[in-house]
Amino acid sequence: MKETMIETEVTYTLAHGGKFYIIEHVPARVCRETGEQSFSPETVEHIQALIKGRKKPARVIETPVYEYP
Secondary structure (H helix, E strand, C coil), X not given: CCCCEEEEEEEEEEEECCEEEEEEEXXXXXXXXXXXXXXXXXXXXXHHHHHHHCXXXXXXXXXXXXXXX
C-alpha cells in the first residue's frame, strides 16, 4: 500500500474550559486522501502546556458565535 501521509504544519483548534483556542504552525502528519491529522506525543504535550501554562498568545482575535436553530 502506498504511503498517503505527509509531514506538514496545520492550524489546531481546541475548545477547553469555555474558551476557544487556535494554535498555528503545529507539526502534523496528514493523510492526503482523508485529511485526517496525526500528532506526535511530544506535540500533544506541547499543545497542552501552551493551554495550561497560560502563556501570552501571539495575538487575540474576536470570534462570532452562532447557535444552530
